[in-house]
Amino acid sequence: MTVMDEKEFDYINMVPFIDVMLVLLTIILMTSTFIASGTIRVDLPRVAEKHENTPKAHVVEIDTTGNIYYQGRVVDLPSLRETIGKVSREETVLIKADKKVSLQSFVEVLDLVKTTGFKKVSLQTEWQGK
Numbered sequence: 001m002t003v004m005d006e007k008e009f010d011y012i013n014m015v016p017f018i019d020v021m022l023v024l025l026t027i028i029l030m031t032s033t034f035i036a037s038g039t040i041r042v043d044l045p046r047v048a049e050k051h052e053n054t055p056k057a058h059v060v061e062i063d064t065t066g067n068i069y070y071q072g073r074v075v076d077l078p079s080l081r082e083t084i085g086k087v088s089r090e091e092t093v094l095i096k097a098d099k100k101v102s103l104q105s106f107v108e109v110l111d112l113v114k115t116t117g118f119k120k121v122s123l124q125t126e127w128q129g130k
Contacts, residue, residue: 043098057092057122058084060113064098066105081112092120 061069093113097106
């Protein structure tokens with residue numbers, strides 16, 4: 001047998017393939033937990049046009065029952081005013097309001113944010129893709 005002669009493969013080694021698939025599965029499972037949205041259930045209103053995502057912001061959420069959350073913690077309007085008053089006015093405030101919340105609750109929160117002096121205020125919606 002010379003050096004140039006090659007031995008034929010009798011089988012395909014599946015171990016490297018399985019290793020790669022397990023690594024890919026691990027990556028997918030880890031990143032999917034970070035992609036999941038917040039823990040507070042808010043059914044967002046829908047829009048017809050998709051807009052770019054807003055940068056990292058201070059999040060104010062209003063759920064179906066009208067409870068107000070700031071960064072995931074329940075607050076009332078006076079505490080929200082006090083807490084948000086400590087934030088730089090150059091920061092972005094993102095308001096997520098459930099589509100079934102009363103307009104009055106939403107307007108009170110929006111008014112509080114605007115009268116506090118924030119210029120960058122966004123409302124999060126869902127894109128109704130076609």
